[in-house]
Amino acid sequence: MFSCAHGAEGIVKESIASAGWRLSFSRPGFVTAKHNDNAPLPTDIFIRTASRSLGSGKSSNADELIERLIESISTLSLPLDHLHVWPRDRAPIGRFDFEPGSDEVSMAVASRILERLGPERLRCSAANEIAQPSEEVLDVVLVDPSHWFFGTHTATTLPTRWPGGVQPVSPEYEPISRAYYKAAEAIAWSGFDLRPGDLAVEVGSAPGGACGRLLEMGLDVIGIDPAEMDPRIAEHPRFMHYAARAGDLPRRIYRGAKWLLVDSTVKPDATLSTVRNIVDSRETSIRGCLITMKLGDYERASQIPRWRREVERWRPERIEIRHLARNRCEVCFAVTLRT
Structure with a gap:
């Protein structure tokens, strides 16, 4: 069953x-x-x-x-x-x-x-x-x-x-959005070793649910999103916000970041293009990516093998894909990059 x-x-x-x-x-x-x-x-x-x-x-x-x-x-x-x-x-x-x-x-x-x-x-x-x-x-x-x-x-x-x-999780404070639970589950399931003091970047960060989880874990966080962040996140001493689209920012913004989370309301092909441009840059040293791929409807799941082949061109160390319990009609790619 x-x-x-x-x-x-x-x-x-x-x-x-x-x-x-x-x-x-x-x-x-x-x-x-x-x-x-x-x-x-x-x-x-x-x-x-x-x-x-x-x-x-x-x-x-x-x-x-x-x-x-x-x-x-x-x-x-x-x-x-x-x-x-x-x-x-x-x-x-x-x-x-x-x-x-x-x-x-x-x-x-x-x-x-x-x-x-x-x-x-x-x-x-x-x-x-x-x-x-x-x-x-x-x-x-x-x-x-x-x-x-x-x-x-x-x-x-x-x-x-x-x-x-379904991951049992008890937030320290009331989450800003359900993205908190998605991020918590994705991080745990991926096995990524996020540690206090690591720098993480989230693309599609507003209003700040996932950033809240990262900050709760002790990470330094950069949020990238044209929309406004919740004041509880925006005013946090370990958070920096760039009110822009990820593709419009210079690659030096990602310098020193170890983890990249992407959850934007754009088409999967555009998402993968944006991520590839970031991880392929000589100025970045991303270790792991958690990428939310929006399906729209479950019939589009037939595209997942093609998306996987695209990620394989990055020559990653490991790729895991799962429809997380907290995902809507979307899947999460956990990509471990070679260092």
Whole structure:
């Protein structure tokens, strides 16, 4: 069973069908499939979570569903390490202010499941904790409040350790915009070693959500955007703003910067052209780029291989691409450059 963003299930279905998976039940943001062999769980840019299904239950009575869950795990080696409970995305990200992750219903369900399963079936003392690598996770997806799917997965990569593939993050202050959460997730997922005192540049910085995360982490930050920055960012002693477009600035502006974040409302080809001009300059020594590529609609995902080939011309050390849990209809390229 696979979780994804509401609207991305069509791409997920295409990606797993080519590997021999036969499609089964699905809803927006949730896909299940079967395979004739004991195939490894597939991975894809748009798959947020992947679990081996143990079955499902449908009832208006939560205790009946928990009994079904207990039945489904009875043949497993118990106790399991973690319990992750989350709802499928009920709407496209950002529409009506919707954000993915746990809600009040799923948190109440998680508490009840934890209480009923007890320490003989679960080692964790709380639901939705971040799992450690190699730990076994019991997944419960609320397709609807009265329709649950059960599964398990082994934690490996960082997103597989997060409940529902959504990074738990607690801002120090109220974020200026949702770009804070996108930046936090992109930085964590990329594995980039951002450290206090490093210089980061963000292209498309207004009003300052991502810059807020970078400043919170102790970095020095340059923001580039013709639009105005929020005063809380603009007046920060470790922040400098250039009210211009990135392509109009001399390359010396980027001198000394180690990290480049790009999240502009321009077409992907123009974004890549701008970034290439920056990283190819003799005056820059960028180590890592986090580039948001706007799709507009999911059909444009067919362009991702072409964009990847363009980035490969930069001769990077590594390229990773993911539809982050906080991304709307866009993907993030994490590009590690050679130094």
